[in-house]
Structures are given as C-alpha cells and as structure tokens.
Amino acid sequence: MTARVGSATLALIVLGLPFASFLLLVLVRPLRRSAAAAATVSIAAIAGSLATAVLVVRGAVARAGGQSPSTTWPWIPADGGPMATVGVMVDDLSMTMMLLVTLVSFLVQVYSWSYLHDEPRTSLGRYYAYHSLFAFSMLGLVLSPGFLQMFVFWELVGLCSYLLIGYWYDRPSAARAAVKAFWITKLGDLGFVAGIAMLWVATGTFDFWTLFQQGSRGTLPVEALPPIMFLIYLGAVGKSAQFPLHVWLPDAMEGPTPVSALIHAATMVTAGVFLVTRAFPLFRLTPDVLTLIAWVGAFTALLAASMACVEIDIKRVLAYSTVSQLGYMMAAAGAAAPEAGFMHLVTHGVFKALLFLGAGIVIHVFHTNDVFRMGGLRRHPWIWLPFVVGTLALAGVWPLPGFFTKEAILAGVFDARLGVPFAMLSVAAFMTAFYMSRVVFLTFFARPHHAGHAHPHVPVLMGGVTWLLAALTLALGIQQAFFSGHHDIGGPAWLAAFSLALAGGGILLAWAMYQGATLDPARVARMFGPLEWMARRRYGLDAVFVGLYRGVLLALARLVGWVDRYLVDGVLNVLSAWTLRAGDRVRRLQTGQPQDYVYGVALGALLLFVLAQWRLR
Amino acid sequence: MPLGAYLTLAALVFAIGLFGVLTRRNAVGILLGIELMLNAVNINLVAFGRFHADLGGAIFTMFTIAITVAEVAVGLAIVIVIFRVRRTVDADHLDLLRG
Numbered sequence: 001m002t003a004r005v006g007s008a009t010l011a012l013i014v015l016g017l018p019f020a021s022f023l024l025l026v027l028v029r030p031l032r033r034s035a036a037a038a039a040t041v042s043i044a045a046i047a048g049s050l051a052t053a054v055l056v057v058r059g060a061v062a063r064a065g066g067q068s069p070s071t072t073w074p075w076i077p078a079d080g081g082p083m084a085t086v087g088v089m090v091d092d093l094s095m096t097m098m099l100l101v102t103l104v105s106f107l108v109q110v111y112s113w114s115y116l117h118d119e120p121r122t123s124l125g126r127y128y129a130y131h132s133l134f135a136f137s138m139l140g141l142v143l144s145p146g147f148l149q150m151f152v153f154w155e156l157v158g159l160c161s162y163l164l165i166g167y168w169y170d171r172p173s174a175a176r177a178a179v180k181a182f183w184i185t186k187l188g189d190l191g192f193v194a195g196i197a198m199l200w201v202a203t204g205t206f207d208f209w210t211l212f213q214q215g216s217r218g219t220l221p222v223e224a225l226p227p228i229m230f231l232i233y234l235g236a237v238g239k240s241a242q243f244p245l246h247v248w249l250p251d252a253m254e255g256p257t258p259v260s261a262l263i264h265a266a267t268m269v270t271a272g273v274f275l276v277t278r279a280f281p282l283f284r285l286t287p288d289v290l291t292l293i294a295w296v297g298a299f300t301a302l303l304a305a306s307m308a309c310v311e312i313d314i315k316r317v318l319a320y321s322t323v324s325q326l327g328y329m330m331a332a333a334g335a336a337a338p339e340a341g342f343m344h345l346v347t348h349g350v351f352k353a354l355l356f357l358g359a360g361i362v363i364h365v366f367h368t369n370d371v372f373r374m375g376g377l378r379r380h381p382w383i384w385l386p387f388v389v390g391t392l393a394l395a396g397v398w399p400l401p402g403f404f405t406k407e408a409i410l411a412g413v414f415d416a417r418l419g420v421p422f423a424m425l426s427v428a429a430f431m432t433a434f435y436m437s438r439v440v441f442l443t444f445f446a447r448p449h450h451a452g453h454a455h456p457h458v459p460v461l462m463g464g465v466t467w468l469l470a471a472l473t474l475a476l477g478i479q480q481a482f483f484s485g486h487h488d489i490g491g492p493a494w495l496a497a498f499s500l501a502l503a504g505g506g507i508l509l510a511w512a513m514y515q516g517a518t519l520d521p522a523r524v525a526r527m528f529g530p531l532e533w534m535a536r537r538r539y540g541l542d543a544v545f546v547g548l549y550r551g552v553l554l555a556l557a558r559l560v561g562w563v564d565r566y567l568v569d570g571v572l573n574v575l576s577a578w579t580l581r582a583g584d585r586v587r588r589l590q591t592g593q594p595q596d597y598v599y600g601v602a603l604g605a606l607l608l609f610v611l612a613q614w615r616l617r
Numbered sequence: 618m619p620l621g622a623y624l625t626l627a628a629l630v631f632a633i634g635l636f637g638v639l640t641r642r643n644a645v646g647i648l649l650g651i652e653l654m655l656n657a658v659n660i661n662l663v664a665f666g667r668f669h670a671d672l673g674g675a676i677f678t679m680f681t682i683a684i685t686v687a688e689v690a691v692g693l694a695i696v697i698v699i700f701r702v703r704r705t706v707d708a709d710h711l712d713l714l715r716g
Binding site for chain 2: 590591592593594595598599602
C-alpha cells in the first residue's frame with residue numbers, strides 16, 4: 001500500500017454534512033415531525049458526504065516521506081503550547097473507513113425509509129436525527145488525529161448506539177438492552193480513558209503522528225507501555241464485543257434491523273478493531289499485549305460461532321456471527337497482521353450489512369425472527385439470491401471477499417506461530433459456514449410452515465439495496481481475485497485449499513442436517529450434549545454478569561444505603577429530635593400572662609440594681 | 618424635711634404600685650398600679666428639682682402627667698375593647714400570646 005493523503009478541507013465537509021443535518025432535525029421542530037422531509041434532509045446529507053468522500057479518495061496524493069497526514073488546530077490552550085489538538089487525519093486507513101461508513105450509512109438510511117414505513121410518522125424524524133448524529137460521530141472517530149478526539153467521538157457513537165437500540169423505548173426489552181449495551185461498553189471505556197490519560201502524562205501528547213514517529217524511532221518517553229496499551233485495548237474489547245464483554249451485542253438486536261446492520265455489524269462495533277489498527281505502531285512495541293489480543297480474539301471467534309450454531313433468532317445468529325468475525329479481525333491484529341484484519345473489517349462491513357438488510361426483508365415477510373417458522377421462498381430468487389451471496393461471502397467461498405480476507409487472517413496467525421489460536425479460528429471458520437448455511441436452508445428452502453406467503457411482497461427500495469450490496473460484495477471479491485496485483489499473503493501453500501475445505505464442510509453438514517435430511521439435527525445435538533446445552537445458555541456468561549451486578553454492585557449499593565439511612569440520617573434525626581424537645585421545654589416560658597413578664601422585668605431590674613451596688617462596693 | 622423622706626415616700630408608693638400591677642387580676646386594677654408607679658417617679662423628680670433648685674424637675678413632671686393622661690385614655694380604651702370582644706377583663710384569661 002502506498003501511503004497517500006487526502007484533502008483536509010473536503011474531509012471536513014464529509015464530517016460537517018451529517019452534523020448539519022442532525023442540528024437541523026433537532027432544532028427545527030416541524031422538520032422533525034414530518035417524516036418525509038426529515039428523511040430527505042438526512043439522506044441528502046449523507047449522500048453529499050458519500051460523494052465528497054469519493055472526491056477525497058480520488059484526489060488523494062502520494063505522501064512525501066515524513067509528512068504528517070494530519071491537519072490539526074489547537075484545542076485546549078495551556079502554558080507552553082496547547083494541551084490537545086483537534087483536526088482530521090486523512091490517510092489510507094481513514095479514507096477507506098470514510099468510504100465504508102458513508103456508503104453503508106447512505107444505503108441503510110434509504111432502506112430504513114421503506115422498512116420503517118409503518119412507524120408513527122412523527123417519530124421517524126427522531127430516527128433520522130440519530131442516524132445523522134451517528135454518521136457524524138463515526139466519521140469523526142475514523143478521522144481523529146489523536147487519542148483525545150477519538151475518545152470524544154468514541155463516546156458519541158456509544159451514545160448513538162444507546163439511542164438507536166432504545167428507539168422503541170416503550171418496549172421494556174429494548175430499553176433494557178440499550179442500558180446493557182451502554183453499561184458494558186462503558187466498562188471497557190474506563191480502561192480506554194485511563195490508558196490515554198497515562199499515555200498523556202508520560203508523553204504530553206495525544207497526537208497519533210507524533211507518537212508513531214517517536215515509537216518508530218524508539219524515543220517514546222514511556223517506561224510502562226504494556227499496561228497503557230492493555231488499558232487502551234480494554235476500550236476496544238468493550239466496543240468490539242470481545243470476550244468477556246461481548247454479552248451486549250446479541251441483546252442490541254432489539255433495535256430496528258437497519259440499525260443492527262449499520263451500527264452493530266458494519267461500522268460502530270468495528271471501532272475497536274479500527275482503534276487497534278490505528279494505534280498499531282504503538283501496539284507493535286508491546287508483543288505481550290499483541291499475543292493477548294490474538295488469543296482473546298480467536299477465543300471470541302470460537303465462542304460466538306458456537307453460540308450462533310444453536311440460536312434460532314435470525315438476527316441473533318447474525319449478531320453472534322458479528323462477534324465471531326470481530327474476533328477474527330482482532331486475532332489478525334494480534335498476530336501483527338493488522339492489514340488483513342482491516343481488509344476483513346471492510347469486506348465484512350459490506351456483506352454483513354447485506355446479510356442484516358436481507359434478514360430485515362425476511363422478517364418483513366414472515367413477521368417473526370424465528371428461523372424455524374420460515375421457509376418456502378425457493379421460488380423467489382429476488383429475495384434469497386443477495387442473502388445467499390452474503391452467506392457465501394461470510395462462509396469464505398471463492399471468489400467472494402470473505403475467502404481472501406479470512407485466508408489472509410489465517411495466514412497471518414499461522415505465520416505468527418500462534419498454533420492454538422489458529423486451530424480455534426479454523427474451527428470457527430467451519431462453524432461459520434455451518435450456521436450461515438443452516439440459516440439459509442431453514443429460512444428460504446425449508447418446507448413452508450403455513451401457506452400464507454405465496455406471493456411475498458418486498459418493497460423495491462429494500463430489495464434494491466440488498467441487490468446493490470450483493471453486487472458490491474461480488475465486485476470486491478472479483479477485484480481481490482483477479483485485479484489485486486499480488487497474492488503474497490504468507491502462510492503455507494495448503495492454506496487456500498484448507499479454508500475452502502472448511503467452508504465446504506460446514507455448508508455440506510448444514511445441508512445434510514437441515515435440507516437433505518440425511519442427518520437428524522437432534523442426534524447431532526445429542527452428540528455434542530453438554531456443549532450444546534451450554535451454548536444454548538450462552539455459557540452462563542450473562543448469568544455471570546447478572547451475578548456480578550447483583551452480588552457486587554447491588555450489595556455495595558445496599559451497604560451505602562444502610563450507612564446513609566441509619567448512620568448519616570440517624571445522627572441528623574437525633575439532633576433534630578433534641579432540638580424539638582428543647583424548644584418544647586423553652587416554649588413553656590411564654591405563658592402569655594403580662595404579669596409574669598412584669599415579674600421578670602422587676603426581678604431583672606432588682607438583680608441589676610444589686611449587681612451594680614455590689615460592683616461599686 | 619430631708620430629701621431622704623421624699624425618696625422613701627416615692628419608693629413606698631412605687632412598691633405599692635408594683636405590688637398592685639403584679640397581684641391584681643383585673644385589668645383596670647393593673648392600670649391603677651401603673652398610675653401609682655408613675656406618680657412615685659413624679660415625686661422623685663419634683664423632690665430632686667426642689668433640692669437642686671432646678672426647674673427642670675417640675676417641667677419633666679408636667680410632661681409625665683400629660684403623657685400619663687394620654688396613656689390612661691389609651692389603656693382604658695383597650696380594656697373596653699377587650700371587654701367587648703372577650704366579655705372579661707380578667708388578666709388570667711388574657712393569654713393569647715402563650716407559647
């Protein structure tokens with residue numbers, strides 16, 4: 001990859017358009033309340049962003065050696081130069097992400113218009129406002145030239161995720177899922193913010209370019225880099241749903257399906273991978289942290305894939321698949337092959353958006369998420385063909401992009417001599433092919449459960465978007481297969497055949513179990529008895545979190561509550577009771593009898609008189 | 618007669634007045650006690666004025682008498698109003714300010 005830089009001004013326009021749309025929708029009430037106008041504003045803004053992003057990429061020029069790709073302005077003034085800067089960093093990484101984010105955002109917003117057609121007209125403006133804010137935040141994140149600005153946008157995308165998961169806030173499950181997603185990602189963010197604070201204390205800068213330069217020259221003035229990088233990695237663990245903080249992502253599917261496609265598959269959840277890729281020149285200096293990233297990533301990939309195999313909710317299958325693929329990307333970064341992970345991020349963003357939007361169409365047709373209650377769409381290739389393209393891409397079938405990026409990741413992990421992670425990723429690849437084919441067979445080709453859907457109606461807009469994404473997936477694959485100059489991804493010679501065999505094996509097994517009826521699914525499940533039982537219960541991880549919440553957090557809250565109620569309040573209550581009683585006693589002095597007061601005056605005067613005489617003596 | 622005799626008389630009258638104020642239950646009786654105490658003061662003023670050959674004492678006494686008249690007028694008016702409202706002028710029952 002030759003290093004290139006793009007125009008900062010154009011990048012700022014890309015960033016500014018969605019923000020302007022968000023402000024318009026939030027501030028102008030009539031606009032927000034009218035669905036069509038709000039959607040038009042938001043879609044027009046993101047379309048403008050997309051066009052400008054294309055201009056940025058086309059106008060990018062080769063970067064001279066040593067030239068910084070960042071354009072920054074001082075932000076927090078302080079003695080001896082600004083404490084932090086803001087700006088845009090337009091290099092290959094951020095330009096690719098910019099294209100992906102604007103493209104998927106645009107398609108998803110168009111799709112949403114059709115998908116949410118039955119929603120109350122007045123709440124659609126809110127939906128589009130959130131979408132615009134999300135596009136702005138995500139673009140700001142990928143364009144960040146420093147850790148601090150990245151953290152600000154990082155939290156903003158977290159907020160958008162919360163708002164959009166809880167879009168149907170009157171459903172208790174959606175509200176709970178939104179809070180869960182917010183809290184669990186915040187757990188990781190604690191590490192992130194502590195990490196960048198420690199890095200700043202040590203180096204005095206948040207700027208990526210400065211840090212990278214110092215890192216590559218070996219002049220980074222940091223003594224304890226591994227703990228810092230570990231803390232920063234924690235942020236990525238939360239956002240990119242790595243074990244053990246992956247529990248929020250499947251629940252995040254309570255949001256509208258297009259939201260799942262955009263935020264919880266294609267863009268936001270990849271922010272963690274993006275962070276590790278972006279800061280890789282620093283992670284490179286800490287091999288131990290990298291090894292940890294690779295192990296956690298591979299384990300996440302395997303764990304999530306096994307849970308996807310037993311899930312019956314189509315969106316949750318896709319969610320677990322996302323967790324699993326994020327594990328792949330992280331494993332690649334951990335194996336010092338961040339380019340492979342990043343390529344997987346980009347292609348995965350396209351075909352996972354395709355799969356989610358395809359799932360949205362299926363849900364639209366069947367009005368259920370349960371794959372066992374679908375089927376009978378064999379005669380409607382208009383519906384199933386794009387989904388199948390996405391499935392094959394995810395399973396890793398030549399010549400679709402998943403094949404190349406997954407092979408590159410496996411090669412990277414193999415070359416890094418990470419034997420066990422390589423094995424885990426291979427098994428996960430097999431499972432990926434299996435569970436995706438299972439969904440395809442059950443959803444489209446199984447016998448229909450009821451005859452009501454002889455002519456399923458799919459809005460042109462929704463179908464069109466999936467076809468477009470399918471074509472894009474195919475184009476990406478063909479570009480990788482025939483037009484990308486070099487295939488030197490490392491790894492052993494048998495790797496391509498091996499990964500194809502894994503994909504083929506998974507698909508065949510799914511066919512045998514769910515379509516060919518040569519294997520009874522129940523018997524296979526019994527073969528994997530305890531494992532299957534545990535996967536169905538999500539390995540008890542949610543229970544662990546619930547237990548931690550109840551056992552630690554609530555216990556602490558009770559303790560604090562007890563101290564407040566009985567110690568703090570107790571002291572105050574006793575004091576006030578004493579005051580009341582004393583007041584009641586003193587009150588009796590006021591008899592209301594004027595003569596008693598005169599007694600007092602007379603006795604007082606007498607006392608004064610005696611005192612005066614006595615003093616004079 | 619020496620000054621002490623006048624002062625003793627004044628002190629006696631004052632004590633009698635104070636006793637009346639403290640012990641009478643009738644509001645009018647209390648007012649009478651106050652009158653006695655004021656007149657004891659007048660005796661003091663006049664006696665001192667006479668013995669110091671200063672007219673100031675007598676002049677002050679004139680003022681006091683005038684003010685006393687006004688005070689009695691107001692006091693009696695209040696007592697009458699209280700009687701109209703409460704149908705009593707007994708000091709034991711006039712305890713609206715009790716805490």
